[in-house]
Amino acid sequence: MSDSQFTASRRAPDSASKSPFYLAAWRWHFYAGLFVVPFLMALAITGLMMMHIGYFDGRDGGYLKIPVPQSSTMLSVSEQADNALASIPGSTMVEWLKARGPENPSVFRVKANGAQSMVAVDPYTGAVVDSWPRRSGWYDFADKVHGDLMIGTTGDRLLEIAAGLGIVMIITGLYLWWPREGSFLHAFVPNLRASGRELWKSLHTVVGVYVSIFLLLFLITGMSWTGIWGSKIMQAWSTFPAEKWDNVPLSDDIHASMNHAPREDVPWALEQTPMPASGSDAGGTSIVSGAPVTINSIAVLAQDLGFNARYRVSYPNGDKGVWTINQDTMSADAEDPFSDRTVHIDQYSGNVLANVGFADYSLAGKAMAVGTPFHMGLMGLWNLILNTLICLSVIFLSVSGVVMWWMRRPAKSAARFFAPKVPENRPHWREGMVVMLIVSLAFPLAGLTLIAALVLDLLVLSRIPALRKAFA
Structure with a gap:
């Protein structure tokens, strides 16, 4: 030419x-x-910050390094949890994040006096490696700006308008x-x-x-993830139906109650779905009959169920609360969104009340399960x-x-x-x-x-x- x-x-x-x-x-x-x-401009800059901080430094202390002894026998999860609680007097346990690898610590989320902290524990010695207030790093600052410009609902609405335009x-x-x-x-x-x-x-x-x-x-x-188009229209329409959980008793809480702003930890398709409740004979038997339902037996159950990457276990919240095992690519647990999985266990009987994987989501839920970690750059170095x-x-x-x-x-x-x-x-x-x-x-x-x-x-x-x- x-x-x-x-x-x-x-x-x-x-x-x-x-x-x-x-x-x-x-x-x-x-x-x-x-x-x-x-x-x-604000979204692109904060997006770059979050992706690079998350990839190279990690979120929630998951990439901290610890020495691996020649005799690599680990303490039980409950022993590690006791040491995490002892490091912050008066605290109660909220969540355990399994170590990413043999050279990384276990991380526990604890609550004391209304504030939440993260405690990293060496699984071999039980020593507390580090602790810090939850959601207090540069990643979290960028996340707050990215989510609602740090002005709450007004910022959410402005960003929704900007996305539509x-x-x-x-x-x-x-x-x-x-x-x-x-x-x-x-x-x-x-x-x-x-x-x-x-x-x-x-x-x-x-x-x-x-x-x-x-x-x-x-x-x-x-x-x-926005308040109008996302939560009120798309998400409500595409919510996972709790009826699929074999008529287990349901809590008054929904899955979104497990989120802690500004970050969303619960899969998008489950946020509006009611939580199951403990205290019945419903569900399938999972933990060996007679064995106590503790964090140790829950960890064994997660292994038996085939969780194939870092996962997190939420402790029961109240008398009707359940144990929840969750592996979610959006939360940087894994790089494969097709392996996302959420399991709820009755805190008394140890029965599995709900077991939801990627295949169970609606079409919109599947699109979000893949699209969100892609959006966040969590599916590997290429991403x-x-x-x-x-x-x-x-x-x-x-x-x-x-x-x-x-x-x-x-x-x-x-x-x-x-x-x-x-x-x-x-x-x-x-x-x-x-x-x-x-x-x-x-x-x-x-x-x-x-x-x-x-x-x-x-x-x-x-x-x-x-x-x-x-x-x-």
């Missing part, structure tokens, strides 16, 4: 700029980006990029011969095309590298979008900081509103945001001459 043909193929989208829908899509791409960019931005961006003339192949290659804003535009477009599918997956899996490239691409797209806006903004206009210069004789941006609403109403908060923008335009912007000129 000659230089003139190559250049023509790059300018092909401009020839479509007279199309009403093209201009409407361009306008919505800009306005969605105006809201989304700061949130995408991010999907609008992806769709409009792909429409603007779609080759209308010239070579389709060259639409995937940046025009490095260009300079100035054209070079920025070419790089922004091509990087955006490559990262769009991954970004869409990240936005959807992230939104699945970490890929997600790092995606996060860096998102940062570049955000920065390049701002650079292009700055280079193109009108020099003298009341809207120079908000409304970029667009081709003359364009129709009003309402031309594409119906299509965008159909897409965005699948995500209620984003849809309400766009409706509010339309109402603002109809009642205010279009009725005041100065504003109509600035935002037309």
Whole structure:
């Protein structure tokens, strides 16, 4: 292809700029980006922090190192737990995290005076290796920002709106990029011969095309944990039915009660499902009859049930509480989401009340069981590298979008900081509103945001001459 043909193929989208829908899509791409960019930057940066801290330093002390003696006989879990409790006077046991390997400690979560702490114990000597307040590290700081911007429900709602508008931005961006003339192949290659804003535009477009599918997956899996679209719509619809548990007695608590904000430890498909309750003859016999139901026998049961990676055991909470063995890729227990498993055991009889694995989830639950650890970069080194490239691409797209806006903004206009210069004789941006609403109403908060923008335009912007000129 000659230089003139190559250049023509790059300018092909401009020839479509007279199309009403093209201009409407361009306008919505800009306005969605105006809201989304700061949130995408925050999510990408904190995502990078969490992935790299988690991979190289670990979460909850799982990667601490201990010497392995020649005689590698381990103490019982109960002995290790007693030492963990003794290190924090007045504490009670909440959870045991099995050691990742022979060179790593057991980790116990204990509670005292309303606060929770993590205690790492050498399983060979019983010595306390380290202890620290739970959720107090840099990983947890990044997680709080990533989850709700550290402002609670308001931050959750803002991020849900940003994710919904991010999907609008992806769709409009792909429409603007779609080759209308010239070579389709060259639409995937940046025009490095260009300079100035054209070079920025070419790089922004091509990087955006490559990262769009991954970004869409990240936005959807992230939104699945949000308060409206995730918990109230998708998660409730896809919740694992407790009726499958052979009519075992159910607690008033749901699985989400086992979570401790901001991190979600319970599989997405189980969060809204009621917990089983102890104190009946229900369930299948599991622990040898007559044997006491303790952390030691629960650990043996986990081995017999085939748990194949690091797992965690939650202690019963109250008279109706159950023992819970959980192995979840989302919690960095394993790199294989298909091995995820949750088992509940009656604290009195030792009977298995529920045994839920990946195969038991709904289609949406399975998608989340795979999508969430992929989103978090927990499925191995390849996942970490890929997600790092995606996060860096998102940062570049955000920065390049701002650079292009700055280079193109009108020099003298009341809207120079908000409304970029667009081709003359364009129709009003309402031309594409119906299509965008159909897409965005699948995500209620984003849809309400766009409706509010339309109402603002109809009642205010279009009725005041100065504003109509600035935002037309």
